[in-house]
Amino acid sequence: MKVFESAELLRRWRNRQKGRVVLVPTMGALHHGHEALIQLANRRAGPHGVVVVTIFVNPSQFGPNEDYDAYPRPLRHDLAVCRAAGADAVFHPPPGAMYPDGFSTFVEEVSLSRTLCGKSRPGHFRGVCTIVAKLFLLAQPTHAVFGEKDWQQLQIIRAMVRDLGFPVSIVPCPTVREADGLAASSRNAYLDTGERRHAPAIHRALLEAARLGSPATIVRKATALIRRIPGARIDHIAAVDSLLKPLRNRQVEGRLLAAVFLGKTRLIDNIPLPPLP
Ligand code: AMP
Numbered sequence: 001m002k003v004f005e006s007a008e009l010l011r012r013w014r015n016r017q018k019g020r021v022v023l024v025p026t027m028g029a030l031h032h033g034h035e036a037l038i039q040l041a042n043r044r045a046g047p048h049g050v051v052v053v054t055i056f057v058n059p060s061q062f063g064p065n066e067d068y069d070a071y072p073r074p075l076r077h078d079l080a081v082c083r084a085a086g087a088d089a090v091f092h093p094p095p096g097a098m099y100p101d102g103f104s105t106f107v108e109e110v111s112l113s114r115t116l117c118g119k120s121r122p123g124h125f126r127g128v129c130t131i132v133a134k135l136f137l138l139a140q141p142t143h144a145v146f147g148e149k150d151w152q153q154l155q156i157i158r159a160m161v162r163d164l165g166f167p168v169s170i171v172p173c174p175t176v177r178e179a180d181g182l183a184a185s186s187r188n189a190y191l192d193t194g195e196r197r198h199a200p201a202i203h204r205a206l207l208e209a210a211r212l213g214s215p216a217t218i219v220r221k222a223t224a225l226i227r228r229i230p231g232a233r234i235d236h237i238a239a240v241d242s243l244l245k246p247l248r249n250r251q252v253e254g255r256l257l258a259a260v261f262l263g264k265t266r267l268i269d270n271i272p273l274p275p276l277p
Helices: 007-015 032-045 075-085 124-139 148-164 186-190 193-198 200-210 215-227
Strands: 002-004 021-026 050-055 089-091 143-147 169-173 232-240 254-262 265-273
Touching: 002 007, 007 089, 007 124, 021 032, 021 124, 032 050, 032 075, 032 143, 032 169, 050 075, 050 124, 075 089, 089 124, 124 148, 143 148, 148 169, 148 254, 148 265, 186 265, 200 215, 200 254, 200 265, 215 232, 215 254
Parallel strands: 002 089, 021 050, 021 143, 050 089, 143 169
Antiparallel strands: 232 254, 254 265
16 A cells, blocks of 8 residues: 655556546544445445545644644554555645645635535535545546535535536445444544443434424424433534425435534534435
8 A cells, every 4th residue: 555645646656547546535533434435435446446545634624613633643543444444545645735835725615515514614615625626636536435424515525526527426425333323433532431322312313303204393303302412512403405405395305414512522413314205
């Protein structure tokens, strides 16, 4: 497995590839969710393709009071995970390589980014789109894998690819969960023992609410259930359509999304709301 810190070396290596190049952008602190992304990337790459994992804690997607400095950076562990999951290359640039002095150009999606997590984390998706666009230009992937755990992010990346014409196929990866249902996340490490015990109740609440009929009833039920979780503070709970607008009925595919603080840790999760027959 190659490890690149220099964009120029990554670019040269990439230009020698003849088959598919499948990119897996991450911020590191890799867990079995990321492992599933890399394995899916391998299947997409096929016998002649390669998988490139990027590990970069992207400063521009963190707000001023968020956890940029505290975000875990266990590089040796991450490289071992990438190797075991079958990555061909890891790109791990220093911040200055991605954001040279004087950096002043950003990529911003201005519709889907305005709602849900975009409301509580202003500038977050601008940071995400900017770094993903830059990684696409550097690595020139044919495919890129993104997790459904970050549902809004996935839809925004799809919009960016469509709008700017990036020649990249976006491959979604289903959410990977712990045995008790909690969505795997690097931020789960922030939870104390009590919070960790209560955290799976978020997913359970979504599942229980989704059994009801109308989107409004579902959201009310999920809200009531999550309010009962000790230490939980709801950021948002929403049933949305494919454009992230409030879901009006159950004739179309929807998604039930939640962002919930447990103590200081902000957890997100989502599940499908399939159309009713
Ligand atoms: P992150 O390192 O948290 O920025 O995530 C990198 C990629 O992994 C994103 O595409 C995430 O959506 C995806 N991801 C993170 N956690 C999970 C999970 N539990 N299941 C599926 N994908 C995930």
